[in-house]
Amino acid sequence: MERPSIRSYRIRGTRITEGQRIAKRALQEIYGIPVENKILDLRAIFPAAEKIIMEIGFGMGEATAIIAEQSPQNAYIAVDLHPPGIGKLLSRIQVQGIKNIKVIEDDVHVVLQYMIEVGCLDGVHLYFPDPWPKSKHHKRRIVTTSFLDLIATKLKPGGYFHLATDWVPYAASMMSVFNGSTQFTGGEIAKPDWRPVTRFEGQGIDKDHRVTDLLYFRRP
Numbered sequence: 001m002e003r004p005s006i007r008s009y010r011i012r013g014t015r016i017t018e019g020q021r022i023a024k025r026a027l028q029e030i031y032g033i034p035v036e037n038k039i040l041d042l043r044a045i046f047p048a049a050e051k052i053i054m055e056i057g058f059g060m061g062e063a064t065a066i067i068a069e070q071s072p073q074n075a076y077i078a079v080d081l082h083p084p085g086i087g088k089l090l091s092r093i094q095v096q097g098i099k100n101i102k103v104i105e106d107d108v109h110v111v112l113q114y115m116i117e118v119g120c121l122d123g124v125h126l127y128f129p130d131p132w133p134k135s136k137h138h139k140r141r142i143v144t145t146s147f148l149d150l151i152a153t154k155l156k157p158g159g160y161f162h163l164a165t166d167w168v169p170y171a172a173s174m175m176s177v178f179n180g181s182t183q184f185t186g187g188e189i190a191k192p193d194w195r196p197v198t199r200f201e202g203q204g205i206d207k208d209h210r211v212t213d214l215l216y217f218r219r220p
């Protein structure tokens with residue numbers, strides 16, 4: 001499987017103890033989906049789901065767990081590659097008895113490209129992606145034209161893409177990427193009540209950062 005040459009994430013605090021690694025692996029057997037070069041049958045994994053929604057970059061997964069518990073009729077595929085956060089979300093799923101989340105550990109570009117069927121997602125959540133504020137790092141921002149093309153392919157017509165950022169210049173950059181796309185329509189919205197404040201967002205609010213929510217729909 002070909003991997004992106006530019007990383008949208010930073011390698012940070014990836015160390016976990018041997019015990020945590022063993023626990024994470026055991027929980028992944030139950031609540032995870034292994035990464036393979038094979039398109040997933042999401043309807044077989046979540047037969048009763050009303051909507052199938054992917055969350056990209058869930059961090060420590062607290063917002064993911066709250067959203068999934070609030071909407072038990074939907075199914076959530078949570079994708080990240082930060083081992084401590086993956087362990088944390090897996091253990092939340094077990095302790096809270098959450099039935100509608102499956103966790104995938106890899107770069108979302110790989111997951112979308114090789115494992116997700118065309119036109120099968122009802123929604124995508126991308127909350128507080130790494131802002132990469134320095135100009136020399138802008139190329140690492142995840143929201144690019146090619147990323148939008150990939151998301152558009154995997155969304156159902158009319159499916160939604162909800163994003164939030166606490167970095168105003170990144171919000172402007174996201175909007176400009178969407179404006180250049182013929183596949184999406186939408187724009188800025190007020191924060192919906194159902195979206196919990198995430199861990200990363202809380203840190204931004206403490207620094208008086210303004211939060212922007214964006215909601216776009218794939219054109220039919």
Ligand SMILES: C[S@@+](CC[C@H](N)C(=O)[O-])C[C@H]1O[C@@H](n2cnc3c(N)ncnc32)[C@H](O)[C@@H]1O
Pocket residue numbers: 008009010056057058059060079080081082085106107108109127128129130131142198199200201
């Ligand atoms: C700034 S954190 C935000 C975490 C969480 N959404 C929050 O608001 O607290 C960004 C997260 O995105 C993940 N991430 C970045 N690039 C990714 C990629 N290409 N595929 C999957 N996850 C990615 C990082 O590992 C990190 O956990």
